[in-house]
Amino acid sequence: AARDASIDSWNTPLSYQPVHACFKALEIPPYYQEITFLDVLVNYWGWILFYLFGAVAGLSMLIYQIRLTSYLRETQDELVQVEKMASLGRLVAGIAHEVNTPIGIGVTAASHLKKEIKDFNSHYKNETLTQSTFESFVETTVQSSDIILNNLERAAHMIQNFKQVSVDQTSDSTREFFLKEYLESVIINLKPTLRQHKHTIDIICPPTLVLDSTPGVFYQIFSNLIMNSIIHGFENKEEGHITITVQFNKKDEIEIIYKDNGKGMSRDAISKVFDPFYTTKRSSGGSGLGTHIIYNLVTQKLNGAISAQSHEGKDMVFTMNLKVSAHV
16 A cells, blocks of 8 residues: 555654565465575575675685795795805804914824923933023923913814804704804804904894894894895995994883995995895895895794885995893
């Protein structure tokens, strides 16, 4: 009746129970004829196929995205491991060169001492030993012993330092360590490269600052940064200077500012500095992975953030804010 009278709606509250009873008595669907699943398929098969296809496509994309993310993580881990081994190779070459010097001096001193002992023994057996010969022998023995001991201690210190750093490089285990002392060990292991030029490095850091973190990650970050400065920043420059400043920021996080006075980068280049495979040294064999790996180590391993600024022809600055456990 409402439909025939062209009434679209009304605002008086009504009870529709009699209407339901009327529909039931007149056998009007759905009271008279039940709607079955087959009816739904017949009437809405197009929409059902559309949504089913959409669900399958969405699920396929999700699975593909998960597999792609897993593959990217595996690739990143492989790149980090490759860089670790490359860094370890440089470390081995450097420590071999460094240890060779004190051991060589020690061998020379020991050889000279052996000759003096033979001469002394010959004078003693031939009863030609004089006071001056005896005093000269004692003086030579003391000097040679000091030289041997000092150089062996120096070599032992280098080997111990190499042992600790190499263990850190091949392990992701965490431990407490003094940050300034560890950064100094990084520089010691890079001395053969630094010595080829007159580059200097200053570390401004509280000597009692202790971190509970993964030291191998710090070694990899700073060895890469220093090598980048030497290869890129200090190209055609004999006396480059690097400053590493460690302090607490306003959020009580560890803030590390790495700065060199090299040739810097252009605005376009600095915007791509952390992109994988971006390098200005492609023709010289650069891989473009150094800063990308640094970015991944800072953000993923140390749960921190890193940014880069540069004034072309003047300097290059990396700022790292790390959420690591630290105390003085």
